[in-house]
Structure formats: C-alpha cells, structure tokens
Amino acid sequence: MAHAETQTASHHFTTTGLDNRKVAIWMFIGSECMLFASLISTYLIYKGKSVVGPFPHEAWTNPATGQAFPPILDIPVTSVSTFVLLMSSLAMVLALAAVENRGKPVPPGLSGKILSSSKLWLFMTCLMGATFLGFQAYEFTSFVHEGLTIRTNLFGSSFFTLTGFHGAHVTAGVIWLGTLLAIDMKRGLQPKDAVWVDIAALYWHFVDVVWIAIFTLVYLIQ
Amino acid sequence: MAAALPLLLSACLGGPQYPNSTFTDHTDFNRDASELWNTMMLWGAIVFVFVEVLLVYTMWKYRRRPGGPEPEHVHGNTRLELTWTVLPAVILVFIAVPTVRSIWRFQSGAPANALQIDVIGHQWWWEFRYPEQGIVTANELYLPVGRPVNFNLTSKDVIHSFWIPQLGGKRDAVTNRTNHLWFTPDSVTPNAFNGSCNEFCGASHANMRFRAYVVSEADFASWAAGQAQNAVFPPPAPDTAGGASAATVSNPAPAQAPALPLAPGYMFPAEQLPAHVVPQTPIPDGLVIPDEVLAAGDPQRGFEQYNRSLCIGCHRIRGNPRSPGVIGPDLTHLGSRHTLGAGLFRNDARHLAAWIKNARRMKPLSSTSMPAVGLGEIDPFTKQPVTAALGGLNDQQIADIVAYLLALK
Amino acid sequence: MATVAASPTYTTAGARRTGIMDWLTTVDHKKIGTLYLHTALFFFVVGGVEAIIMRWQLMRPNSTAVSAEVFNQLFTMHGTTMVFLVIMPLSAAFFNFLIPLQIGARDVAFPRLNAFSYWVYLFGGLFITIPILFNAAPDGGWFAYTPLTGKAYSPGQNMNFWVLGIQILGISSLAAAFNFATTIINMRAPGMNLMRMPMFTWMSFVVQWLIILAFPVITIALFFMQFDRFFGTNFYVSAAGADPLLWQHLFWIFGHPEVYILILPAFGLVSEVLPTYSRKPLFGYPVVAYSGILIGFLGFGVWAHHMFSVGMGPIADTVFGVTTMLIAIPTGVKIFNWIFTMWGGAIRFTTAMKFAIALIAMFTIGGISGISHASPPSDLQQTDTYYIVAHFHYVLYGGAIMGIFAGIYHYFPKWYGRKMDERLGSIHFWLNFIAFNLTFFPMHYAGMLGMPRRIYTYDAGQGWETFNFLSSWGAFLMAPAFLIFIWNFFRSKTRGEVAGDNPWDAATLEWSIPSPPPEYNFAQIPMVTSRYPLWDLTHPERMKDIPHSMDGWDEAKLRTGEHVTATGVHEPDVAPMHIESERKSAKELGIPMPNPTIKPLWVAAGILVLFSSLPVMYAGKTLAAFAMMAVGAVMFVGFLYAWLTTPMEDAH
C-alpha cells in the first residue's frame, strides 16, 4: 500500500468516478457488519447461559470451593478506554483533513500549524489506539487473575472472543496507520495519497463504532 | 387429471410393499401431513405440468426452420409478467394457509391426557422412559391405540432425530433442550413399526433404529406392569446360594430379586411381527457361536458370570444390585425385546452371543462404547486380542450370559 | 482516444513469463478463469468418484463394500467438494473470464488480489481433499453439526481439516467477492449503466453481495469451532451449557444464501444462452434482474427452513415457512421469462441450448419439491430423508451444473477460439440427462418411503431396494457421460472447429473482440448505447424499438479526454461500439498491463502454512507447530508487504 504514487490503477477511468479502493473498503465494512453481528449475537445469547461463574455483572460463589468472585467487568476502566478510542476518531479525521489540505495555505497561528500536521494526528491516532489496546491487555490479564479465562465458561469464551476480535481489528488498524505515518515521515503524504488515508480512516472509524456498540451491549447493559 | 395424480401416487405408496411409507393415516398427525402433502402435490403437479408443457410446446413450435422468418423482438410484456407474479402468489396462499393451520395444531402443546414418554438419544441407541409407569427401556416402544402420546426428547451426547415414518414426523433430540412431538395412533389395529434416527450422529447413525408397537389398551397395561417390575430372574435356587459368587460376598443385599409371583407382561407376539420389522442384518464372519454351545448355556451360571464381568459397569438390571450401570441400555427386561443393538439384529441366542463376543464388529461403535468381550477377539479399536486379564469370556461363558439375559422377560 | 502515448518503457518485471511460470504469475483475469475452470473440473471428478463409491455401497441392502467410517467421509467430502470446490469455483471461472469482458473492462479492479483468490482456493481445496487418501477426511457431514463435530465426539484430526479448510476457502471467496463487486460497480465501460449489464453480470453482482454478507457469518461460526477444538473454549460444548442450535443457525444463515450463490451464476449463464439461440432478446430484462436481487435479499430471511425439526416453536416455523414460499415468486418469474424468451424465437438446439432448456425443466422439479419442504408439518416427514437429497440434486445438478455446462459449451469458442464438438456434446447431453433423472428421481420415492439420508447401510425388505438400485445405475451412467464431456473439452481446444469472433451471433460486448480475447481485452474501450451493443452493429434493424442513449458518455469523455495529459496518466481510449478484429500486442497499442507476479501465490502459501500448523499442534507437536506458525506468518507478512509495495504496472 505504501507507494501509492506508483499505483497507476488508482487513476484509471472508473464508471462512478469513485476510487476502486474506496468502493472496496465500504463493501468490506458492510461485510464486517455481519461479522460483528454474529459475534455480538453469540455473546448476548450466551450471556445468561454459563453453568459456572464468574459472571459479568453478578457476584458468584463457587459452590465446590467456596471461592467468591465479584462481578468481573470493570466499568470505570473501560469507560476511560472507550473515551480514548472515541477521541482517536477525532485525531483520525484531523489527520485526513491535514493530508487533503496539504499545499493549501495554512491558517495563521499555532492552532493552524497544529491542525495541518498530518504526522501529529496520525501519531495521535496510533497512540490512542495503542492506549486502548493497553487497557484491553490490562483488562484481559486482570480477568485471568480473577479466574476468568477463555475456557472458564460460556461468558469467558464469548467475551474474550468478541472483544479479542475487536482488539485484533484495532491492532491491524494501528499497524496500518503506523505504516502511513512512516510514509508521511519519509516523504510526506500528499493530497493525491489522500485516498490511502481515507480508507484507513474509514476502517478506523468503523472499528470505533463497533466498540460503541460493544461498550453498551456488553459492559453497560446488565 | 393433474389433480388425480398425486392422490393416486400417495395411495399406491401407502401399500404393504412400502412398509415405511409416510403416506399413511395411522395417526392424526400423519393424516394432517398427508392432507398438506396432497394439497401441495396438487398445486405442484399443476405448476409442473403447466411449465413443462409450455416449455415443450415452445421448443417444438419455435424451433428454427430453414427459411423461417426472423423472430420479432419482444422485450417484455408487463401484463404477462404481472400475471406470472400474481398467480404463483395466489397458489402459495392456498399452500400457506393450511400449512399455518397445521403448524398451530401440531407444534403447540400436546393434549393434557397424553401418555408421556421421555426419549433420550444416545450414540447409537434410544432410551425410552415412561415416567408415569416407572419404566426404563431401550429401542422398543409400546404405544396404546387411541391415546395421544407426547414424546419429550433430549439427548445425552450429540443431536439425534426421532422418526417413525408411519406414525408421524421427526423431532430432533438435542442436548440442553427438551423437544416435544405428539400424535395419536387412533386408526391403527395392533401393529409394529420401524423407527430411525435421522440426524447424522456419527459412525453408527445408520444403525440407530428402533421399533414401535401399537397395541390395545389392555395389552399396553399388561406390558407396562411387566416392565415396571424388577427383573424376575433368577428364581431362588438353594443349591447355588452357597456358590459364594463375588456378588453375594461383597454385597450384603441378596443378589436375587425377590421372587415376585408376577408373570412377565405382555410382549408383542413374534408371529405377528410383519416381515420388515424383523432385522435381517447378517452376523459378521467368525462371530457365530455354535448352537450346541448356546444350547448348553445355563442362566444361573450366566447370572453369576454376568455379575463378575465388565457388563455391570455399563448396564443396569433392576433387581440385580450388582448391575447399576447407566452407560448402556437397561437390560432389565432384555428378554422381552425382539431386537438387539438398536433394531439392528434379532434378539435371539445366536445374535446376542455374537453381540457380546464382539459388539464393535457387530456394529460400528465408539471407542468408549461396548467393547469386544469374546476371548481372542480382536477389538477394532485397540487392535489387540481380548485376553482373560481384560475380562475376556470364552464361548461357554458367553452362552451362559446369553441364557441369563434372555430369561429376563 | 485522446492519448496513444509513446510506448511505455517496460521494466524487466514486466516481461512475460513463459510455460508454467506464466500460469503461476499470471494476473490476467482470463487466465485465472482458466485456472479456476480446470481445477474445478478436477475436483468434480473427485466429488463424482466419491458419489459413485457411495452409490456402489447403497446399490444393495446390508452391503459391506465400504465401512461406516469411510462412507461418512465420502458423503461429507462429496457434499463439501461439490459445493465449495466445484460449483463455486466453476462460477468463479465464469466471473473471472466473463465479467470484465461483458462490461467492457480491461481487467478486474484488483488483478493481483484476483490471483491471490485463486491460489488460496487451490491450496484450501488440496488441504481439505488430501486427507481422504489417508482415511482421515472430514466425516461430520457438509454442515458439520455440533456437538458431533466438537472435540468430544470427533476427537480425530478429521474435522480439523474441514474447519480449517472451509476457513481458507472463505478467504478466497471473500477476496474474490470484493474484487468482482468493485469491478462491476466501477469498471463498466461508458454507457454500460446497470440496466444495460448483461444478465450474467447482473446475477454475478447479486452473488458477490451474497458472499460478502453470508461468509462473515460462517467465518465466525468456524472460528468458534476452531477455538473449541484447538483452544478449549466452550462455544459448542453442551456440558458448559452451550446451545447446540447456535451452530445450526449460524451455519444456515450462511448456508441458505450459499445455495443461491450456487444457483444464480447458472441462472445468469442461461440468461445469456437462451436469448442467443432463440435469436431474441431476454424477455422482461428488468424483471429478471430485479427478481435476482429479490431472491438474494429474501435468501437472508429463510435460513431456519433447514431446521424445522429442531423444535423452534410455532411462530418461527410459521415465519420461516412463509418467507421460504415467497421465494417461489421471483424464481417463477425467471422461469416464465426464460420460456417467453424462447417463445416466438427461432430456436437452435445447440448443446448449450439443450443444457439451458434442461435447466428450466429440471430446476422446476427441484423448486417444486423445495416448496414442499417449505411447509413445516410436511417437511417433518421429509427432512433428512432421500427426498431432500432428491430436492437438492435437482436444484444443484439439474440447476447449477446444467447451467454451467450450458455456459461451458456456449463460451468455449470465446475462451479457446474453437467450438466444442456438437455431436459429442449432444451425446453428452442426452446420456447425462437420462442418467441424472435415473439417479435422482427415484430418490424422491426412497425418501417419502422412509429412507433416511446419510446412512451407509439399510436393511433388506424396507421397500427401498428398487429405488436404490435405479439410483446407483443412474450414477454409474453419469461417469461415461462426464468422460465424453472431458474428452470433447480437451480435444476441442486444439482440434475443434475454428470459431471466429461471434460464432453464435450473440449480442453482448464479449463477442465483439477476437476469440480468444487478447490480453488487454479491448483495444479501445467501447462506448455503449444500449443493452445489446453488438446487435446494434450487426442487426440494427432489430434494435429499433429498444431505448438507446449516450448516458454516461460525457462524463467518461470528461474523465478521459481533457485531463489525461494534465496528469500524464494513461486512460483507456474510448470509442463508440465497434468490432475489433485485429490482434495487436498490448505493447504495440501502448496499453499498460499489470505486471505478472508470483507474490500473491506466496502470500496464499503463507496462509496455508499458518493454517497447517494447527493440526500439527493438535497432534501434540507444539514446537513444530510454533515453528510453522512463525514461518507462515513471516511468509504472509513478508510477501504481502512485497506485493503491496511493488507497483502494479510499470510507471511510465
């Protein structure tokens, strides 16, 4: 994806005048809707069906060992990570705008300078994505310490799989954006490269909206 | 003409040469399903004949002829297209309405007076329980004529599907779920039917059959009373009591069931069995135990041998406290069954002996299911010969056990 | 047409490879189509031999020709092979070969992704097929119901190959679907608006959407199964409280759209064949297109008709029964539109036409039996019996395979420049037609007379012997029929009658260029004014009352004409519809072609290695498995990076 300028195909005639890659990424996102719908429905279906705890929102005492498990989900921590991911979308739109507007007069003042720095915003997006992943890593490890693994019960299996798939998407996104950042550092992204940033951004926002759904359906609704 | 076709068809296919035909009217369920089928086949036949005749006519009429005119270019015709959108829709209404009616009649709850039967699917046999009568049996069902029966189905392992084609539709037996199926055998004279498992459930899916006997109320009551009691064998035999079988030593409870004066209950008479419910599956080579050996089998010795063998770990014989197993079918009244191994073999001494000798060759089984027991037999899983140390039995011992089990009427 | 610039400077990377390397590195959609075609025909023989062995076993009661174990592998692999390795790829062969030609494009939107799809398919196909040689093939049925296919009840490696194999094949299908959908949306020639697309392209478009929306669901269901088998999760473990129906629902949410994925391309092909040999345009084109969309859309709302016996309750039974019946309407519309396409025509009974007509006749039978299972109380007597087997072979073989045969006979001349032998074709058709009905018609009876499906043996005296005997002989006759076809196919490539550009006097763009088409397809991208562009040229008198317009031309000119020189980028030079008969090289014409590359193949190989590590892990060889994973990951990432950083075409 790197050397966008050599991808002459992107400049070929297209029927709709739209870029092939952008059409494709939207279809990919449509496909991902079905992917996450399957994951989320499985989680919701299995929510009340675990035979043993721990559970997301209720405390549980193991009748065999007498060990007590508190409700497992940590809302405050997840709220923070949710916020971080949301804000990464803001950084992402700014990065795209900066690339698209490159070459145009920069608005006066410091804020103008900041706003037109695609490197900064790409970096911020990556950073926030990575922060989100850090939170998730923390969450996963603490769950494992508290006695919930992917094998423990249906809740564990479907929870880790759902959030893990989302995490994998975030990881892919961070790598993708990181590559764009590297290119930007090396030679500077130009408006003609905007479509590369655009499709990465669409993907990134989509991963964000999926989290919006997950946060409500998995974490908040009991 | 098209109308007569399906009716005619289903009438022929209900005949005795097709003993598992679904085109029967033995139960309310099947009458309903047949009616639906006839409706659908009627419309289906009309559509079929119409389409194919139209197609063939078109092919014939408009075949290219030398020097024929250049076809006129027609791009469509809204009125025609509307017609063939609406007409099928109308036909579908005629199919959908009785369908929905029938769904609500047979897919919502069974009548309150229904006889309850719990059906539990196992790889690869059927466990049947009559909770009200306190009966647990396997692979053979008795149903009273004229009373609704409600099957409550579930499974111990994988998904199975319960079906008696002549009596009613299928229902799956699913783990962690209980499904229901009900019908009333209200227009059958006493008769025997085949049943099968219809959901692929592994190696012996094809061999997961069963039998259903529809009998009169009185016979049903007699059968139920017989099945409900403990095994009536063995009768108290003073000279063997001192034989100090392992059973009596380790188990203070008497190894014998209390000698109930009860006679065995009703059993569907063998002579009345229609040919198709008598299994014809051949015994694999080398498993047949000679008849003379079988004839010499002694039930009392067999009882003791049985109690000393691995059988007891998996099989239950009520009234024989040494034999509490739950993995395999309940053998309490094995002698009262006509078939063996989930409808695969006749239940007689030859087949039973061969079964015990090497069940895994008689029927593809799983590695945790009934092992080969005959001394020197090669177990298909371990590929090792069965030795005495592994609990292997010689032909005579097997013949004794056979005699014992067949005595359990 | 503004720019025929100086010939581009080709780098060495652009040099054409020869021999086997040509095939391994090709990114030409036509060649990839050829690869798909041959691979799928190979797998058809595999699936067919599996079927024949099954029929040999079932010919008589209590037969012991094969063991239960082997039989279960046979039907599982037969179903899996026919669905995933035969019909889908045969359709893909036509997507590849035809879509760009039909819409007037030089290639697909992402040519290298296209090569990748093929290689993933090939590797996935081999991965799932080879185990049968070692008696270790999947044995859980083509829909692999849990919990039977879970680790507890299928502890062997068998089902690992299935779950991983289908996952691999899914990657291929999804990649291809994004590619073709983008191609159809975005690569159409000027003037080729949606309502002018050839019907095959239309139906393919619907199919790509079905794939895009249905495959993610099976992907997830398969991931759950993989996690259960390899990592000890509980998605389908009853003891942990799992619901065995979850898999069934997820599978059929995919599975039902899948059956339309199988049939719609064949519908598209016969929609090309029937008008051509009737010398008439397709009757009611818009309705045929819309009904295809409607079938696809409704296809997402009927999945539970495969589950009427699981006890979903009366509401669900009602809803799914009725939605299923609704599909008869748009399908019927197609049937009647086809018949009326023939009506009033001058029908030439070529082999292609015979197969197309056979589709109409045979699919109708399968459709009617389909409606008879749409009624749940009635389906309870039918489900999981041979009646169902009869239904789906009538729609799959009588529909999809017949349609694809029609397509092969019809497009062979375009593909290879020569016609297939008509006499052999006719023998193939009749033998096949008779054998097909002999095989599958009796199954209706066997099923309604109580014979369950997926049984390796049955007892004597059940009233099924005659029907099974007939079915088996029918199946044995299918083999010679297919062998005749294969002989005809390979012989005609070199010895068939030379065809010319448009041997059948067809109407669509692909017939306006030489046969076989040059690598760049169209020397000049045609500008289209109507639905039947070629008849506009060859039979203008016929085209009088059909709407013509130059929609889309201005925009196209705008985007090709003036701006080309400004950016120095090559645009296809566009010309009003014409017939191309010269065959020059791309170089001579100055058309930049994508460079051949082997990288997609290596990326696909990386995926294969990655997936293959899991059975190794399952066998307890953890270290080796990790090593394979590392190698696979490096191959995958490395070659992907190399692929993405190599320019697709030479810069010039």
Place this chain on the structure above:
Amino acid sequence: MAHETAGHPNPDHAHEHPTWKQYKWVALILTVITALEVWAYYIPALVASVFFVPLLLIMSAAKFAIVVLFYMHLRYDHRLFRLLFTGPLTIAMATLIALLFLLARTGALHVS
C-alpha cells in the same frame, strides 16, 4: 476542496467536507453522551427500571450514527457509499435481532 487539483476531478470529494469546528463539536457531543451513559449505569433506580435498556440503546445508536455520518463523512459522500453501508447494516441488525429471538429460549428440562 472543490476542484483545485485541476487534472484530478475527484467526485468523491466534490461535496463539502466538515471542518475542524464541526469535528470539535462532534467530539464534544460524543463525549457528553458517553458520560451520560456511564452516569446512567451508576443510578440503581434507573438500572432497575424498564427505561434503562432502551435509553442506553438510543444513546449508543446516536453515537454510532454521529460517527458514521460525520467522521466517516457518509453524510457528505457519494450516495453509493450510503447504500453500501446501510444495506448490509440493516441485514446485520435484522439477523442479530432474529437470532436473539430464536435462541432466547433456555432449554434443559429433565434427565438425570
């Protein structure tokens, strides 16, 4: 960014794009809704009431829509993209809801 790159007509960017000002507001609204959501979670009376679930669903749907419309600029983009997204999204939601209904029933009755 209408047509200043002359040689490069770019119809997918032909429409107006939101600006920093808008982006800022969008971010603010998203933050506020998220805060409201979490806040609602900590009001036991609300959690117990029947309004809780619909309320949360509405809030999250609103966030979803805002991101899609503004950040993914679906509102400003070619209508083809709207189709490409809403179509699959509708099917996905319908499937999800249907699945919840179909598998809501808890089974397991008897059997020792």
